[in-house]
Amino acid sequence: MTQVHQLYQLQETDLEIRDKKQRLGEVLQTLKGPPWLIKAKADLDTAVTTLNTLQNQRNTLNLELQTLRSKAKSSETRLYSGKVVNTKEMADLQHEIESLNQRASGIEDQVLELMLLMEEAEAEKNEATTTAAAAETRWQKESVELEAEKTELAIRLNRLLQRRQEQASVVDAASLKEYEQLAKKKGGTAVTRLRVDMCLGCRMTVSANNIKEAREGKKTYCGSCGRILYPYD
């Protein structure tokens, strides 16, 4: 096997390592939770919080209403007990009862408004619950596939890195360094195939002499992009 062959095979391994690492990164990112799942959960949280807030507001108002009603009731009891004979006190009690009832009816209106808002919030919460449940089911199915893919990728990467080490060990140090520097500059492809007389790295024509030398097994470079020529099928 010529050195160009060795480098070409090393490059195939490197390119696959790059692809698998990239895919593994994507898989790990997605496993943190896809945007649609995060959104569905956040929407449900918001809907639940909104409904809870309204419920708390209603409870507070109901307590206030109870207090007012019970105050009004005890004033009424006192007014009609027969114990109050003073006209001024009677008038004061009547006035107080009216004022308490007025405040109570104002609060009742607020409670009614809240009930309408709560109905809407309840409907939104139900919808958000359905959406979140569907997203969760979908995610459970997809994440199982992703977990399996993650495992496969890890195993494959492990083998590739091992192979890379073996392949690199048969190339001399200077060539390996040259290959690595060239690969870094040329987007990962230091060694390039030819299509008839065209360099597939840069799509320029390679001189007949260069092709001839490359076919003779010499390390030859594309005159345009500087990549090492791999003139085999």
Ligand SMILES: [Zn+2]
């Ligand atoms: Zn080229």
